[in-house]
Amino acid sequence: MDIVIAGGGKIGETLCQELSKEDINIVLLEKNQNRLEQIINKTDITGLTGDATDYDSLVEAGIQNCDLFIAVTPEDETNIISSVIAKKLGAAHTIARVRNPKYANRTEFIRDSLEISMVINPELEAAKLMARLLEFPESLSTETFEKGRVNIVEVRIQANSLLAGISLTQFGQRYSELLICAVTHRHETFIPSGDTVLHEGDHLYVTGEKEELNHFYREVGYKNKEIHSSLIIGGGRVTYYLLQRLSKLDMDIKVIEMDYDTAVDLSHQFPDMMIIRGDGTDQEFLNEERIEQFDAVLSLTGIDEENIINSLYAISLDVNKVITKVSRTGLLKILEDTDLQSIVTPKILITSKILKFVRSLRGAKASNVEALYRIADNKVEALQFLVKKGSQVIGKTFNELNIKENVLVAYIIRGKELIFPSGEDRIYAGDHVIVVTTYKRFDDIDDILK
Structure with a gap:
């Protein structure tokens, strides 16, 4: 190619x-x-x-x-x-x-x-993701499939959590409508098996429907506090696209922007929102604007270092949800051990979208790539395939399929039916199949086979 x-x-x-x-x-x-x-x-x-x-x-x-x-x-x-x-x-x-x-x-x-x-449009894609993160406030990251019917969310096992110390099999018995499709433990990311034991500090990538995920949050002790107010620091393009989405919600929003012309323009575009001209990096000014009283703080300036410092300050004030825009991917490795919650990098979102398009062009005969996301710091791919006639996976039970290691078939979507596949389930032409894997070059559903 x-x-x-x-x-x-x-x-x-x-x-x-x-x-x-x-x-x-x-x-x-x-x-x-x-x-x-x-x-x-x-x-x-x-x-x-x-x-x-x-x-x-x-x-x-x-x-x-x-x-x-x-x-x-x-x-x-x-x-x-x-x-x-x-x-x-x-x-x-x-x-x-x-x-x-x-x-x-x-x-x-x-x-x-x-x-x-x-x-x-990188900024538009970033705004879409941030809106989803506000919808799932306890998740660190979130990806959606089939127009929001299925979600993969990232959560961290907190101290004294009910999840710490249980196996994946036990998790499945407690939460039969959810599936853990990837785990990051001490910087190592892998596709778990039934014997995998969960530990405090692990990052889990959990897939399921929205209602089941919300029930899961409550069950394991997360705050699950809905976002009713947001403070946005920085009034650039991402903020513009985000305000378009948030304006449809019942949410109190305040934007802090240093540049006079940008602040005036936003106030004209969004007259129902509070646009404040000021230095969003000044902690005294943030205190005057009562940063600690907001349910969410989003730091979206054009300078990564300012965004990181603002977010860490918001976390120190125990703000429920903190979202940080980071443009330089080289910083992501350094930030792994910080307390930052949700980090959004626009160019990674766009790269994933283009990769999906490229994979769909590479002549796959058995399926189409309908969605592709990089999760767990780009170490894992989550893909959605539309299965065509002629695929090698059609008609056989999962017990009969010789599937590669580090590959998990998370969902089969058949019409209105959502299926967690068991050993006796089969894939048919026309099914939408969600696959999670540590491999990086799947462009066909048949690639899951050894």
Whole structure:
């Protein structure tokens, strides 16, 4: 498979790193020679210096023969124009990053009228995830399948929890409608077996329906306190998209933004919300704004270090839910041992979305990849497949299937029915199957077989 990527910024570099692991030929087109060389030295790709909208540069990059063109330069207009040119020159599929809110409600028009295969917006995806985290306040992260019917949430076993010391088999007996699909214990992440024993401090990735998860929270002693008020520090694009979602809820919201013009613009866009101009990194100012009285604090400034410090301060005040935007993936490893709750990294969300699209293009005959999420600090993938006729998994019981180790079939979705598969269950054509695995290159349901 051949992919051309235009733009070597944060997302461009992350895409080069991840897609190069997928046995894909990648050419990076980047204006800045030094930046291009930095990425080439770090990753297994080729590249050339050039403009994404320049005909000759695109032809030299091999756009006329590529399977996919991805435009992630800093300018939306450049990404749109270069995607249109790439399609005209012969690129089979195109993806354009479009971040400006003025285009947010026009993505269908951009996609359909300009023949762009996918329009991606990192800040919008981050806002969607944050809204879900406010819906599941006790989860550290959350992913949804089948339009919210199935969820995978991350929870941490607290001190004196009923979960500490029990086996997975015992967990299944207590919570028959839930399934633990992955466990992180002392920085090691694995797919558990029935004999796995849970310990204080472990991070569990639990799948189930919303009502069952809420019952689980209450049962094991989590606060399960609904979010009625939120303080948002930073008024950038993520905040704009998040306010659009939160404005539909019965929630008291206050936004603190330093820049005068941004604060005024938000106040005009969202007249029913309280927009305060001030320094969100000043703890005295936060105290004046009664930070400790909010159910949730979201630190969404453009500076990672400020977000981390603000969040740690909110946690020290025992705020129920704290969400932190972190853009630099290099910081995530360092933050593992901190008390930070939910960390959202926009470029990781977008990378997962593009990976799903790439996997679906790779000629899978037995299934389509309908969803793909990276969980447990990117160590585990959760995928949803639509099973087609001709798949090797159809018709056999799970006892008869020779499934690889470190693979868990978490759910079979058959019409309105949600099935936790047992040894005697079978998969049929038309089923939607959710698979959780430590493998990183599944693009077909048959990949679960040895």
